[in-house]
Amino acid sequence: MSVRLATVAVFAGLAVLGCKGDGSSPAAVGSASQAAKLPSPPADVSLNGSGATFPNPLYQKWVAAYQASEKGVRINYQSVGSGAGIKAISDRTVDFGATDAPMTDDQLGKATGKILHIPTTLGAVVVTYNVKDVPDHLKITPDVLAGIFLGDVKKWNDPRITALNVGVKLPDQAIGVSWRSDGSGTTAVFTDYLCHVSTGFKDKVGSATSVKWPVGSGSKGNDGVTNQIKQTPGSIGYVELAYARQTKLPTMDLRNKAGKFVEASLEAIAAAAAGSLGKIPADMRISIVDAEGQAAYPIAAFTYILVYEDATDAAKAGALAKFLWWGIHDGQKLGGPLHYAALPSEVVSKAEVLLKLLKASGKPLLEGK
Amino acid sequence: MDLAGYRRRRLVDLAVRGACVAATLVAVVPLVLILGYIVVKGGAALSPAFFLELPKPAGETGAGMANAIVGTLTLVGLACAFGVPLGVFAGIYLAEFGDNWLGTVIRFCSDVMAGVPSIVSGLFVYALVVVPMGRNSAIAGGLALAMLMLPTVTRTTEELLKLVPNALREAALALGVPEWRTTLWVVLRTAAPGIATGVVLAVARVTGETAPLLFTSLNNNGWADGIDQPTASLTVQIYQYAGSPFEDQQAQAWAAALVLVVVVLVLNISARILVRHRVAGAR
Amino acid sequence: MPGWRIGNLGDRLFRGIAATFATIIVVVLLVIAVALTQASRETLSAYGFGFVVGQDWNPVEGANEVYGALPFVWGTLVTSFLALALAVPISVGIAVFIAELAPEWIRTPTGFVVELLAAVPSVIYGLWGFFVLRPVLIEHVDPALSRWLGFLPFFRGAPLGNDVLLASVVLAIMILPTISSVSREILRAVPNTLREAALALGATKWEMIRSVVLPYAKSGLTGAVILGLGRALGETMAVTMLVGNKPSMSLSVFEPAATMASIIANQYPEAQGRQHSALTEIGLLLFALTLVLNILARLLVWRVGRLPGDAGRA
Numbered sequence: 021m022s023v024r025l026a027t028v029a030v031f032a033g034l035a036v037l038g039c040k041g042d043g044s045s046p047a048a049v050g051s052a053s054q055a056a057k058l059p060s061p062p063a064d065v066s067l068n069g070s071g072a073t074f075p076n077p078l079y080q081k082w083v084a085a086y087q088a089s090e091k092g093v094r095i096n097y098q099s100v101g102s103g104a105g106i107k108a109i110s111d112r113t114v115d116f117g118a119t120d121a122p123m124t125d126d127q128l129g130k131a132t133g134k135i136l137h138i139p140t141t142l143g144a145v146v147v148t149y150n151v152k153d154v155p156d157h158l159k160i161t162p163d164v165l166a167g168i169f170l171g172d173v174k175k176w177n178d179p180r181i182t183a184l185n186v187g188v189k190l191p192d193q194a195i196g197v198s199w200r201s202d203g204s205g206t207t208a209v210f211t212d213y214l215c216h217v218s219t220g221f222k223d224k225v226g227s228a229t230s231v232k233w234p235v236g237s238g239s240k241g242n243d244g245v246t247n248q249i250k251q252t253p254g255s256i257g258y259v260e261l262a263y264a265r266q267t268k269l270p271t272m273d274l275r276n277k278a279g280k281f282v283e284a285s286l287e288a289i290a291a292a293a294a295g296s297l298g299k300i301p302a303d304m305r306i307s308i309v310d311a312e313g314q315a316a317y318p319i320a321a322f323t324y325i326l327v328y329e330d331a332t333d334a335a336k337a338g339a340l341a342k343f344l345w346w347g348i349h350d351g352q353k354l355g356g357p358l359h360y361a362a363l364p365s366e367v368v369s370k371a372e373v374l375l376k377l378l379k380a381s382g383k384p385l386l387e388g389k
Numbered sequence: 390m391d392l393a394g395y396r397r398r399r400l401v402d403l404a405v406r407g408a409c410v411a412a413t414l415v416a417v418v419p420l421v422l423i424l425g426y427i428v429v430k431g432g433a434a435l436s437p438a439f440f441l442e443l444p445k446p447a448g449e450t451g452a453g454m455a456n457a458i459v460g461t462l463t464l465v466g467l468a469c470a471f472g473v474p475l476g477v478f479a480g481i482y483l484a485e486f487g488d489n490w491l492g493t494v495i496r497f498c499s500d501v502m503a504g505v506p507s508i509v510s511g512l513f514v515y516a517l518v519v520v521p522m523g524r525n526s527a528i529a530g531g532l533a534l535a536m537l538m539l540p541t542v543t544r545t546t547e548e549l550l551k552l553v554p555n556a557l558r559e560a561a562l563a564l565g566v567p568e569w570r571t572t573l574w575v576v577l578r579t580a581a582p583g584i585a586t587g588v589v590l591a592v593a594r595v596t597g598e599t600a601p602l603l604f605t606s607l608n609n610n611g612w613a614d615g616i617d618q619p620t621a622s623l624t625v626q627i628y629q630y631a632g633s634p635f636e637d638q639q640a641q642a643w644a645a646a647l648v649l650v651v652v653v654l655v656l657n658i659s660a661r662i663l664v665r666h667r668v669a670g671a672r
Numbered sequence: 673m674p675g676w677r678i679g680n681l682g683d684r685l686f687r688g689i690a691a692t693f694a695t696i697i698v699v700v701l702l703v704i705a706v707a708l709t710q711a712s713r714e715t716l717s718a719y720g721f722g723f724v725v726g727q728d729w730n731p732v733e734g735a736n737e738v739y740g741a742l743p744f745v746w747g748t749l750v751t752s753f754l755a756l757a758l759a760v761p762i763s764v765g766i767a768v769f770i771a772e773l774a775p776e777w778i779r780t781p782t783g784f785v786v787e788l789l790a791a792v793p794s795v796i797y798g799l800w801g802f803f804v805l806r807p808v809l810i811e812h813v814d815p816a817l818s819r820w821l822g823f824l825p826f827f828r829g830a831p832l833g834n835d836v837l838l839a840s841v842v843l844a845i846m847i848l849p850t851i852s853s854v855s856r857e858i859l860r861a862v863p864n865t866l867r868e869a870a871l872a873l874g875a876t877k878w879e880m881i882r883s884v885v886l887p888y889a890k891s892g893l894t895g896a897v898i899l900g901l902g903r904a905l906g907e908t909m910a911v912t913m914l915v916g917n918k919p920s921m922s923l924s925v926f927e928p929a930a931t932m933a934s935i936i937a938n939q940y941p942e943a944q945g946r947q948h949s950a951l952t953e954i955g956l957l958l959f960a961l962t963l964v965l966n967i968l969a970r971l972l973v974w975r976v977g978r979l980p981g982d983a984g985r986a
Binding site: 100101102103104106107108110124126127130194196201202203225226227228229230231232233236237238239240248251252253254255 | 728732806939
């Protein structure tokens, strides 16, 4: 009987594997109506990617749209954080990685092949908060922002904040700082900005995908931080613009390099990118925080998909190259509704050059484009 | 007789009894609260789409977790395929041949293994399977879960085989049945319902595991093309959606929690029924 | 088993297979230890024992990069012991109630319900803790504690939700069934003759429990508590979702903390180089810690009597 049971267990396992292995629709919980909805033919190519949570809403949209038109391709993107994306592509446990923080020379040097940074979209890191009866668009200067995240500014009614927001009644409430507990490109972009504008922050904390925060508590992913702020009165944190907009959290207007208080918007992000166009290197690794320009939002960033220039599996690499080509062209118009700014045309042409470099076993993948 | 003293003693006795009842209530209250919340919140979010559809980007309606349900079944099936035969044979060894130093060492290791934090087994499988294989996969997840099942299955098998009366073994052997057939067809069979209970309890435990899957099977937004691919599971999906700021995804997390709790509780209760059957059968 | 049968080929084969499978358990355990040690070579040689007492954890590459495990060891111990302090009296109360006081008809269902608590997956405790318990603590419990007990260092600071207190309360609920079900088995193993003797001398139920049952079961109960502690130490999901994940060492339960398991869950997916080594070494430490505790608990529990199917409840 126990042998029988064990056998049953084994067969149950094998049955599940069997039906998955040959790619037919998983019939384990199947029904006629369901089978119709499932992709019944096996995908010719499965692509696995992981990394940044910053562009995740856009990538999920991309995948859904792309799979609808390209039947033979299945793409699985997991938003595990930029740090994890960099590790996954370095360890080759995925077909592509994703990050908002360009890989460092050191990280690139340790990888077992040449990794390219393909820019996919432009986003902004916003400072969002949850304080009762306080309106949207609180004004903040870089040094006060750094002060909050260093733990020097502890209360919402601190004179340094109230002086910037005359007419707004701020409560005598402790500021609860919220940050990312996982390795995050959003953290890297945000701390990169704070290091640009505050030497105190640069000395005490520094910039990386994970840093040692002097105050506050950590949550996982852009979603986790957004959720944490939503659920916690008195809290403040930094998230990608799309997360704040979709959940209707208020955001702060930041004073930029030109001295203007700017709201994070698609135009302000585009303005930040426009100011840096001349400086973009061929490998696309660039920080555009604290950008010049009257209308520029100071914490904008490119986000990238990471791929090996020379791949071994031609079918996979070919499908990936086509997907990325689609992304930097057709995919761009899906960004707007989700609060991601389209890549400037100069950047698209530079990205095209990079994509044309992609090859499998030495053979170019995108010939004739 | 010292009546006042007696009354005081009675009072203390009553007070302690009351405290014990209170303690039991205090423990039962969170369970009722937790189950209540899951039923209310999860029930509200549960729909046919939950079982039939794939996850969708936040904000789109009609999302489901069909892939995560199949994924959890796959992972648990693989864990059983790896863990149950291994555990049962190890248990046979311990019960039938294990009265020696090797048996003691194995028994000890098995107990220690039962206490290994599940996240450590995830770390281990990541280093030994995921990195060499170049991919997160259901196989890796199944192996990590099997490591958690193994000690339970081993020790349950051993203890139940030891309960089988020696007369049965002797009778079979006296009939000329070889030892291995005796063990498999007579002894193991007698102990089968009990072992099944152990297996069911182990399955119930690993069905609810998240930590060992984080680095092994990871997750998948769609169907996995085979067991060598990243695979979705209910638990990892709950973890992801629990942190989500989007209310529709939070609702999905509650729905998944309800499904998971129902499965785990059904497994636990059926294990108990199996036990009762065994007891009734023995009488 | 009769020795003359050993010659039989089928039997020898069978015995060999069983022995091989059983030995795999030992091998796996050894491989875990070796693999973890291997992968944490870099920090093992860079910091040596200093790793365990190092107070700083800063993964930013450059001059400030440093790895010390003390904040996580601290966070793990503080949350676990606080959970124990909350759970032990209740668990022992349940065990006494079920084993000594309750009539038969109430005994089985109560024991069953309490054990169901153990079956609820830990990620669901995290979900519930975050959305249900956390608001209650923020709005009612935390303000009351800081108003009445705020002068103590344990209740200092501004409670913001994800902190030691929240994680510990949820952990307490999680380890309660482990401790109470093992304790119940221990109490049942106390011989009835002892109870009868005490009652015959005119003791009340409580006097009997206090003077006869509890002393007899003492080491077994300690073992039960240690098993609960073992579960609390290694708990990952619920704690990661609730504890705040800030590596710091504060006495206040209103401060966020990070545990050994939570830092692994958070940073392992991205960790490379020295950080990877440091996290693996934390895994190794956690492995060693639970190993020692389990050995201790089992020695204590075994002195009273073996537990049926105990492994399953660990």
